[in-house]
Amino acid sequence: MVKEAHIGERVRRVRQERGLAQEQLAELCGAKQQSIQALEKGEVQRPRYIMELAKALGVNGDWLVHGEGPTGNSHYANAQNPPQSSPILPPLEQMPRDVPVLGTARGGRKGSFLLNEGEPIDWVRRPPGIMKASDIYSIYVEGDSMADRFLPGDLVYAHPHKKAKIGDYVIVQQQTRDGQTEAYIKKLKRRTASKVLLEQTNPPETLEMPEKTIVSMHLILTLNDLMGV
Numbered sequence: 001m002v003k004e005a006h007i008g009e010r011v012r013r014v015r016q017e018r019g020l021a022q023e024q025l026a027e028l029c030g031a032k033q034q035s036i037q038a039l040e041k042g043e044v045q046r047p048r049y050i051m052e053l054a055k056a057l058g059v060n061g062d063w064l065v066h067g068e069g070p071t072g073n074s075h076y077a078n079a080q081n082p083p084q085s086s087p088i089l090p091p092l093e094q095m096p097r098d099v100p101v102l103g104t105a106r107g108g109r110k111g112s113f114l115l116n117e118g119e120p121i122d123w124v125r126r127p128p129g130i131m132k133a134s135d136i137y138s139i140y141v142e143g144d145s146m147a148d149r150f151l152p153g154d155l156v157y158a159h160p161h162k163k164a165k166i167g168d169y170v171i172v173q174q175q176t177r178d179g180q181t182e183a184y185i186k187k188l189k190r191r192t193a194s195k196v197l198l199e200q201t202n203p204p205e206t207l208e209m210p211e212k213t214i215v216s217m218h219l220i221l222t223l224n225d226l227m228g229v
Helices: 007-018 022-029 033-040 050-057 061-066 223-227
Strands: 099-101 103-107 113-115 122-124 137-140 155-159 169-175 181-191 195-201 204-210 214-220
Touching: 007 022, 007 033, 007 050, 007 061, 022 033, 022 050, 022 223, 050 061, 050 223, 103 137, 155 169, 155 223, 169 195, 181 204, 181 214
Parallel strands: 099 137
Antiparallel strands: 099 122, 103 113, 113 181, 137 155, 155 214, 169 181, 169 214, 181 195, 195 204
16 A cells, blocks of 8 residues: 655655745745755745745645645646746845844733844845845744734744735834734734734634824735745
């Protein structure tokens, strides 16, 4: 009996066919290289970033998860004849490692964290879709309050000059009563002149913040934003 291939084997096969390194694929998905490595080893069966992964690889999400049905990309209709296609991303040397990582590991209430106000804790590469964007920064996700969308350790990029719409994921900085500033990754549910409503999923909750306490609200960029499509 032939052993059924798991999702990690399909990811590895298509990634290699596309000429992508694990690090490149991880950056496309907003994940860590270690996450892709664990996935390909079969240690993860259903990553939270499955749609971003499918888009980055150019395949159908259902095929990627279950191994059935069309791949969603004719290039992969016949796995015995892999395409000699160009990588999705330009070579690594063409993507400068100049995006600062500002997230810290210090937790706070309701899934909050602190943005580093000193030197960045790390630097990551700049994808092609944001080559000319200014003041872009990134953070490593801490906690699991948004586990349906982001897992601990995932890398996300934020744009401080692009306006967030209802339904977008955002990084919100709020000033607390004791004068401290805390940051949150949440989903923007509603915004009025007096308050901001944010959604989290673990546990399900709506956070209401007075507008006057909001220091900043920065849009978390999608895969399409990062790829420039």
